Amino acid sequence: MTPVRTVLAMRTREGCEQRFEAEWLAVAEKIRTLDGCLRQELVRDVDDPRNYLIMSDWADRERLDAFGRSEHRDHLLRVIRDLRESAERHTYQIVHSVRTESEEP
Structure with a gap:
């Protein structure tokens, strides 16, 4: 199994930014319980608060696609979907991941 990240x-x-964040968090809490979901993040553009990236890591492409x-x-x-103006998705294979010293066990 090769982990993947969808962005x-x-x-x-x-005017929908706060509601979007709240709705995303509620949805993410449910998705995190699904088989294969490893991590999710919502990040906001510091220069344009209407632009976001939703990133989620999955154990493999098969489980991500099954959810999709x-x-x-x-x-x-x-x-x-009702709160967004546009969306574009890409899926990437995680090749390397380097932790900082503070993240290591």
Whole structure:
């Protein structure tokens, strides 16, 4: 199994930033319990607070794709879709990951 990271660049509709963040967090809490989901992050552009990156790491492409095709995903993300102006997704294979000294056990 090779871990993968999906990166979704998203721009919210004007005035929807706070609600988008709250809705994303509620959805992320549910997705984190799914088999294969390793990590999720929401980051906001410091120069344009309507631009976000949603990053999630999955144990392998198969489990990510299974989630991506599920009705469960459609249900969870319905509200978030209504709050966005645009979205673009890419999936990457994690080749190397280097921890800082403070992160090491």
